Structures are given as structure tokens and as C-alpha cells.
Amino acid sequence: MLVAAGVAALLAVLAPAVSAVSPPSAPALTVTDNHVRAVVIAVPDLRWSDLAYMPKLRAFAGTAAVGDLSVKTVESRADCADGLLTFNAGDRVDSGVGGCSMTPAQLKKARVNARGSVFDAHVGALGDALRSAGLVTSAVDTRSIPLLVDSTGDVTVTPFRSIVRSNAPEVDAIVDDDLYVGRPDQRPVTAGLLDGEIHDQVAELAPQTTVFIAGLSDAPAGHAHLHVLLVRHQGWSHVELARPGTHPPYVSLIDLAPTLLHLLGRAPPADLAGRVLRPTATPARDWTAYADQDRHAQAARSTSKPLRYTLAIAALAVILLLVLAGRGVGARLSGAAATWLARLLVGVPVFAFMVQLLPWWRSGGLAVAGMFAGAAVAFAAVTAATARRAAVVALVIVPGFTAVVLLADQLAGSRLQISSALGDNPLIGGRFHGMGNIDFAVFATCALLCAGVAGGALVSRGRRTLGLAAAAAIGGVALVVDGAPPLGDDAGGAVTLLTAVVLMLAVLTGVRVTWQRVLVVLVVAVALVVLVGVADHARGAAAQTHLGRFVGQLMHGGAGAEVRRRLIAVGRSFGNVPMTLLAAGAAAASVACRGFLRRRAAQFAGLPAALAGVATVAILGTLFNDSGVVIAAFALIVAVGALAGAGLLAAAAPGPMPDQAG
16 A cells, blocks of 8 residues: 555656646637637548648648647548537537538437437537627538537528628638548549638638638548648647647547637537647648658558457467467477467567657558568567576566557657557547557556566565565556556556556565455555546646546536446447457466466466456456457457467476366
């Protein structure tokens, strides 16, 4: 408990750090100012690559604030109506409608369905907030109605010329859907014509008018993309935008309504899930850089599933080969195959992050596969060479390297995380900073293996105090990096890892682990993470991370939908067949061969403690993270790869696996 208290104190000290580096937002306008005007120009499926054919929009982009817009709604790809309603609700909405135009009946049905969805989205929230602020809202045609409609289904439809002549405090909406409805093979021509249309619309607006130009949806067919967001506002310069506590330029569609309200001097209502965007100190780049980021995200999306499935199947194959070896079925060959397959496996996760240092996404699929294959062979060679000298060192050499790389990445701003094949993809729009779920599973498993083995080695040499201190220090650093809001910002991971570290230390000290004690540790871990969240929440909406925001929902209501969504996501994760098979196969093998595994682990000081921590990560991580069983699968991929790769599981391969009853 002293370790837990110390870690919590350190987290609390680190929590305010972000506020010192977050630049202030531009001053909001007040709705009493007759010059308060904002125009939202929605351009469904406007991509950065389209700017190659849009010189006038490029010129506008050269002076505006810039965001790389993720338009994820409910499904993997956002249709036009989904994007328009998501903008209005400030939360994810599935309209159930193809195209942009919606009838009043379709709007009413979408509003009811959104309220009953796992996101509990309020279609009309933006319209209500604007009207309550005394602002006139106008849509230039029926396609624009979903952007500004209020909760009663009401919005004024006003021709563009009338909007331009108006002097009242007003917010107007325009939908230019030429790219969305146009033919894909005519996209350059369509983009060129649309360029002139948008230019003419902006040119007729007063210079002090706040203008949002946003690609609010994906195409009617095909893959999701990152889209254009350009904001012209008094006081905002040509810089990149970001969410509070995250790094530019990635922003989410749900952030636009809160940002618009803030710039108009109105506090966003609590039922908007998005965050007010802030202009950062990072100068905006040329449009080609953002087009390249879209290409990067596309490549990561295409690479992710094959890589994840390959790793899971390979780890399951290692387990099956070890079982066959233990049963005497081709014992020597099966054991050797398992060992080498594990060695090829163990270094791939860290390479998936390291390769981000290279522009791998600009290479073809075969070249990328070759990079991963070469890295797998290199890590296997290192493990094999080390295993000839000391099996325990071989066990931790790659996990130790992995933990150091991922720790350094978090300290450097998690730049290797975003758009990695095993990281968070901005196309999904879940989070744009910190410790992703797979990153957490890999990092936590590696840190626990190193902490348990290092601590056990010292304890076995009679240096008990130093050994426990070393294990606690490694585990504590990992916990701070994962859980601190300015770093990993991972609430579920922090609860899981804190429990795992305490249980590892308990096994290392010989304390008997019971279900009652595990429950007490878990409750304390939750309480400590909540306290950190309270401190983060106290910093205010402009600086707090998602942990503080979630604590605010718990304190003031609104957390139910988030909890329900995560529970549903955990349940659905078991539909991931390779990951579920790996978890089930490992559990079955562990039960069937528990006697053998206990005796093998007991031969290496600290290994039982490390494995207790890893098992805790696999079980609790599955329950507390919305990736569900994927957490357990990657904890197993790393652990099986490290153990079998070091030869610790196949060393007794010849002959039947002893004492199955254990």
C-alpha cells in the first residue's frame, strides 16, 4: 500500500504539468456584438488531396487555422447525414440515411435513435444552444438543415443572398456536396469547380465573420479518410488546432460544435461530448503534409488487422507446438519450432512502433512486409545469442528493450503511437495522444516481466530490500507513465497496472494472494485513479484530459452512456476470432499443464511474481479497456514470445509433460 500511495502522490504532482504548456484559446466574441457572425461551410468528403486541384481554397488554407479532421461517427465510415447530425449533436450519430438531405420524419427518427444509442447523442443540442444565446440560425437550403436544427426540428431556411445582407448576430450553414455526389473518376474536375464556388461564398462574407470549412463526412462508398478543417476567426493565426491535452493537428468532428459555441461566447452544454479546440503554437504546414498524414492513417489501417491476426495465430501456434512437445509428439522438432517461432514473434510489437521513425507508409505492401520480417529475424538472432549464455537474460532482453522504447515514446509525446499498425488510428478518432490499448498491453507485460525477474534475482542473492525496491521502482515508473494525465492518460490501464504491480510484489515477498486481498487492492487502485482524475478535472475544461472529463461525468452525471458503451465494446471484442482463440487456448493449456508450468517458473527467481502480474494485466485489462480480449491476447503474445523464445518452456520438451493434475 505504501507503493500505491507513493505512486498516487507522484501522479498528482504530474497532473498539473500540462496546463503550463497549453497555450490559451483565442478570446471568444460576445453575442451582444452585432458583428457576431459565423458561417459553417460543410463540404462532405473534402480531402486534403483535393486541394491539389483547388488553388483558391489552398490560398484560404494558407491563412486559416488548420485541423486534420477525423469524421468517425458510429460506423467505420461516415455518410453525409451522419456527419451533419454528428456536428449538430457534438457526439456520434448514425442517421440511417444515405445522402445529405433528410425529411422531417427522418430527422425525428434519427433524433430518437441517437438518444437511445450507446452514445446517448442529443441531435439538436447545437441548435438549442445557439437559439438560447439569442442568435439567429439559418440554413441556405434543405440539405443544410441537419447542421443547425434544434431539438424541436426547427430551423430557418434562408437563401444565401439574404444571409449575406443580414446584420443580425447570426449563424448560417451551407452544404456543398459536389464531391460527395460526384463521380470518383471526375473528382479533379469536380474539385476545381467547387473551388470557385467556395471562394465566391467566402468572398461575400464580411472579413470579421468566423468561417468553418470542414469535410464533414466520408464518400458514399470506400474507406474512411482524414478530412479538411479550416477555421478563420479573429485572433486565430495560421496554426494547427488541437483538443485540450492532446497534440496537433488531429481533431474530431464532435469537437466542432463546442468550438463554434465557444467562439461565439456561449458555454457548450454538458451533453456535447466534444471538446473546445485550441490554437496551438505549432505553425500550420503545407496541405501536402496533411495529405501524407491521411495516407499514413490509411496504410496503418490496412496493415493493422493482418499484423494483429498474424501475431495472434503465431502465438497460438507456439502454444500448440509446446503442448505437442510436452506430450512427446515430435518432441525435439516441436520444441525447436516453438522456440524459434517465439523468437521471431517477440520483437515484432516494438518494431511496429519503431518503424514509425521511417516513412514506411509510402512503401508498397511487400516492402512493409519485408521490413517486419527483417526485424523479426534480427530480434530472434539477439534472443538466440543471449539464450546460449543465460536463459533468464534472454527472457528479458527484448521485453526490456520494448519497455524502454515505449516509455521514451510516452515521455516524448507518444509520437510513435498515432497511426502505428498497433497504435491508435486517427480514422477511428478514439484518442490522439497517450497510451493506446495495445501499447498498454505490450508495455505493461514487458515492464512486469522485467520488474519480477530483476527483483527476484536480487532477492535470491540475499538482497531482499534492494530486490523489492527494484521491482517496485520499475513497476512504479511504468504505472506513472501509463496513468499520468500528461503522459499515458490511461485510467483503465492505471487501475489494472497498479493492481498487477501490487500482486507481483506480494508474490515476490511470499504473501499469500487470496481473492479477498485482490479485491481490496482493486478497490484501492480504483480510488487512487479517481483521485488523480479529480485533480485533473479541477484544472478546468480547457486543460483536463479524458480522465478528468470522465471524473466530471461521474460527479455531475452523464457517465452512464460512456460506461455502457465500453461494456458493449468489451463484449463485442470476443467476436475477434484469432484473439479469442489465443486467449482461450492459453487458458486451456495453462490449466492442463499447470504442474509443469509451476515447476518451470519456480526454477527462475521472480518469474512466478512476474507471471502473476502479467496474468492480472490480461484479465483486468480485458475487463477495463474497450479493446477487451485484445488486451489479453497481446499480453500473451509478448509473454509467450519471451518465455518460449528464451527456451524456458521447451527445455523439458522430450518426454511427456509431467503431472497434468499438478
